[in-house]
Structure formats: structure tokens, C-alpha cells
Amino acid sequence: NAGVMQNPRHLVRRRGQxxxxxxxxxxxxxHVYWYRQLPxxxxxxxxxxxKENIIDESGMPKERFSAEFPKEGxxxxxxxxxxxxxxxxxxxxSSPAAGEVTEAFFGQGTRLTVx
Amino acid sequence: xxxVEQDPGPFNVPEGATVAFNxxxxxxxxxxxxxxxxxxxxEPKLLMSVYSSGNEDGRFTAQxxxxxxxxxxxIRDSKLSDSATYLCVVNIPRGSYIPTFGRGxxxxxxx
Numbered sequence: 464n465a466g467v468m469q470n471p472r473h474l475v476r477r478r479g480q481x482x483x484x485x486x487x488x489x490x491x492x493x494h495v496y497w498y499r500q501l502p503x504x505x506x507x508x509x510x511x512x513x514k515e516n517i518i519d520e521s522g523m524p525k526e527r528f529s530a531e532f533p534k535e536g537x538x539x540x541x542x543x544x545x546x547x548x549x550x551x552x553x554x555x556x557s558s559p560a561a562g563e564v565t566e567a568f569f570g571q572g573t574r575l576t577v578x
Numbered sequence: 579x580x581x582v583e584q585d586p587g588p589f590n591v592p593e594g595a596t597v598a599f600n601x602x603x604x605x606x607x608x609x610x611x612x613x614x615x616x617x618x619x620x621e622p623k624l625l626m627s628v629y630s631s632g633n634e635d636g637r638f639t640a641q642x643x644x645x646x647x648x649x650x651x652x653i654r655d656s657k658l659s660d661s662a663t664y665l666c667v668v669n670i671p672r673g674s675y676i677p678t679f680g681r682g683x684x685x686x687x688x689x
Contacts, residue, residue: 496676505665508679511674518673519672519673519674521672554622566612566677567677569621570621572620572621
């Protein structure tokens with residue numbers, strides 16, 4: 464039973480390019496959360512998705528960032544026209560159900576470097 | 579006020595020491611609490627859930643104080659391998675429940 468899979472593990476983009484980060488949840492999990500972690504900082508919530516639905520995107524920057532979780536395939540976090548400040552580790556987590564008692568399982572993260 | 583607050587440390591302790599971390603949360607309607615461990619440049623991994631009655635797992639004990647809105651993690655007989663960042667996580671009700679992280683407390687165990 465594979466865990467949460469994220470790819471790529473490392474991604475280098477030049478300023479102005481697009482970055483696409485992928486997350487395949489654990490088998491049987493239909494809830495996905497994306498977080499961003501800057502160096503020496505905690506994990507900041509970005510967006511919560513269920514299959515084909517964005518449930519909560521209150522942590523997502525209003526511009527350049529988008530997320531989706533299609534019926535088939537992985538969840539995608541997309542960053543358009545990247546800037547140096549987007550350099551961070553992006554973690555995806557999945558859970559089997561929503562609710563107050565659910566614990567989340569994390570992927571290994573994608574480290575984005577904008578040059 | 580931040581939703582989940584932790585003292586970032588670092589806590590620098592010798593092997594065998596007992597160390598305790600606290601975490602406070604602002605939303606009294608929060609119901610679920612966890613401690614995660616994060617090693618340098620790795621993903622967070624669940625250490626233990628925190629139950630109302632308190633719970634223990636080997637050298638680790640977690641407690642919840644709802645009246646004061648804080649949770650704690652106690653590590654007894656510290657090992658070198660315990661060196662990591664310990665993240666307090668609270669499922670905050672915001673329409674849906676969102677796992678919300680504290681900044682983390684850094685622990686360094688030295689020989």
C-alpha cells in the first residue's frame with residue numbers, strides 16, 4: 464500500500480515559468496491538503512480538495528496559484544509566472560475522510576527553487 | 579493571535595533527559611489534536627494523537643487541557659534519535675476541519 468506520492472521531488476524553474484506539482488493520495492483516500500513550508504517556518508495551509516471539488520482555498524494566494532483534483536489522476540498544484548518568493552517545500556497530505564478526528568498522511572514533498 | 583502557537587526553541591538537552599513541549603490553540607471548538615515529527619528536509623510524520631484523557635506511547639506522553647486550550651508532549655529518557663522538530667497540529671473547524679500546524683519546536687539531544 465503505497466503512501467502519498469509527490470512528484471517531482473525537486474523542481475527548478477526560472478522566474479516567469481510555470482510550476483506543476485503532483486500529488487497522488489494514499490489508496491482509498493479522497494481528501495487532499497496542500498501546504499507550503501518556507502525555510503525555518505511551519506507548514507502553512509493552502510488548499511483542501513476532494514475529488515473534483517475545491518472545499519477550502521482560503522490559504523491560497525489569489526493570483527498565480529491554482530489547484531485541482533480531477534476524477535481520475537493526481538491532484539495538481541499549479542503556480543504560474545513563478546517568482547523567487549515561491550521557492551519553498553510544498554507538501555501534500557491525504558486522509559480517508561473529512562471530519563474532526565481525521566489524521567493526515569504526508570508525501571515527501573516537492574522542493575521548488577526559482578532562479 | 580495565531581491559531582496554533584509553539585515555542586520554536588531550540589531545546590538542547592543531554593541524552594537521558596526529560597523534556598516537555600507545550601502548544602496552545604485559539605479555537606475552543608477544535609476537537610482533534612496531534613503531534614507530528616519532522617526531520618530536517620523531510621515530510622512530517624505522525625507521532626501520536628492526543629486524547630482528552632491523555633495517552634502514552636513508550637517514552638512519549640501527550641496531554642490535553644481543554645480549559646486552558648493547550649496540549650503537551652513529554653519525552654522521557656531522550657535519545658539522540660529524538661532530535662527533530664516537533665509539530666503541534668490541531669484540526670480547526672473552518673467550515674471543514676483543516677489540520678493546522680504550529681511552527682514547530684526544535685529538539686536537539688546531545689551526548
